Amino acid sequence: GEDVEQSLFLSVREGDSSVINCTYTDSSSTYLYWYKQEPGAGLQLLTYIFSNMDMKQDQRLTVLLNKKDKHLSLRIADTQTGDSAIYFCAESITGGFKTIFGAGTRLFVKA
Amino acid sequence: DVKVTQSSRYLVKRTGEKVFLECVQDMDHENMFWYRQDPGLGLRLIYFSYDVKMKEKGDIPEGYSVSREKKERFSLILESASTNQTSMYLCASSLSQGGTGELFFGEGSRLTVL
Numbered sequence: 001g002e003d004v005e006q007s008l009f010l011s012v013r014e015g016d017s018s019v020i021n022c023t024y025t026d027s028s029s030t031y032l033y034w035y036k037q038e039p040g041a042g043l044q045l046l047t048y049i050f051s052n053m054d055m056k057q058d059q060r061l062t063v064l065l066n067k068k069d070k071h072l073s074l075r076i077a078d079t080q081t082g083d084s085a086i087y088f089c090a091e092s093i094t095g096g097f098k099t100i101f102g103a104g105t106r107l108f109v110k111a
Numbered sequence: 112d113v114k115v116t117q118s119s120r121y122l123v124k125r126t127g128e129k130v131f132l133e134c135v136q137d138m139d140h141e142n143m144f145w146y147r148q149d150p151g152l153g154l155r156l157i158y159f160s161y162d163v164k165m166k167e168k169g170d171i172p173e174g175y176s177v178s179r180e181k182k183e184r185f186s187l188i189l190e191s192a193s194t195n196q197t198s199m200y201l202c203a204s205s206l207s208q209g210g211t212g213e214l215f216f217g218e219g220s221r222l223t224v225l
Contacts, residue, residue, distance in 0.1 A: 008151065031212050042115070042201055042216030043154075088153065092212040098169075099214060101146075103153040 004102035006089050011108040018076040020105045022089030025070060029091040032065060034074045037086040037104070046087070047074070076107075084109045114138070117202050117217035124224050130189040132220050134202030141207035143185035144214065145169075145177060148199040157200075160185055161207065192224045 006022040024032070030051055035043040049056045049063045049072070056063045062075040076083055089102040118133035136143065142161050146154040146169075156169030158177040166177050174196060178186045185204075189196055199221050203214040 004153075033213070035214075040218070042218045043203075043214070044216065045213045048211055048213070098156065099212065101154040103151055 004089055004091055004100050006087075006102040006105050008103060009106050009108070011110065012079050013110050014079060014081055016079055018074075018079045018083070018107055018109075020074045020076075020087050020089075020107065022072040022074075022102055023070055024072065024089070024091045024100075026091060026093055026100070027067075027070065029093060031092045032063075032072050033088075033090040033092070033099070034061075034063065034072075035088040035090060035101075037088065039085075043088060079107075079109050081109045081111055083107060115202055115204055115215050115217040117200075117220045119220050120218065122220060122222045124192050124222065126193060126224060128192050128224075130192050130222065132187040132189075132200055132202075132222070134185045134187070134217055135183050136185075136202075136204040136215070137183065138204060138206075138215065139182070140204035140215070141182070142205045143179065144203040144205075145175075145185065145187045146201045146203065147171070148201055148219070154201065157187065189222075192222075194224050196222065197224045198222060 003025045012018045033048045034046045036046045037043045060077045064073045086104040086106050088104045092099050115136045144159040145157045160166045160179040176188045199219050201219050202217040
């Protein structure tokens with residue numbers, strides 16, 4: 001069945017790069033997403049990548065997609081304390097209404 | 112600014128009580144969703160609706176029901192709350208066609224069942 005897996009915690013120092021990894025199982029995914037959840041808030045879309053792309057860059061964010069290995073990563077350059085949050089990897093299954101979420105990676109940024 | 116509003120941020124209920132969680136969106140989205148979020152489990156889909164009066168079961172519908180009488184409003188109902196329904200509940204909406212499938216979330220309703 002469909003599954004999205006990601007590690008639960010990541011700790012980095014302020015100014016370093018953060019890399020959050022995710023694996024997914026469904027090769028028919030159309031879009032893959034990274035959502036961010038700040039404390040006490042709902043999720044907000046951070047960025048997404050279409051399944052026929054390998055890379056997408058948006059300011060400090062770089063998304064890499066390895067479709068062969070079903071691996072998605074999010075790199076945050078120059079990580080700031082304001083980046084501390086939970087990051088969810090998600091995939092949208094082609095033709096359906098379902099978005100499958102990973103368990104979320106809690107990013108801690110040490111000053 | 113697009114908005115999904117959940118009526119209650121925090122609720123405390125007793126076992127066996129009936130619980131209503133309300134969600135309103137102002138984006139004219141066709142699709143609306145209810146998820147529950149638990150630590151280490153991520154988001155799990157309870158129910159979704161793609162049109163007024165239409166509803167579909169998600170992955171964990173047991174113990175829940177939903178109502179969508181108007182396009183902008185999607186309600187989650189716990190007929191008889193149990194302690195294992197203590198959780199964060201998130202409502203979301205999305206466009207039916209022409210978009211990227213982005214989900215717009217409310218801020219969540221944290222329910223504690225005693």
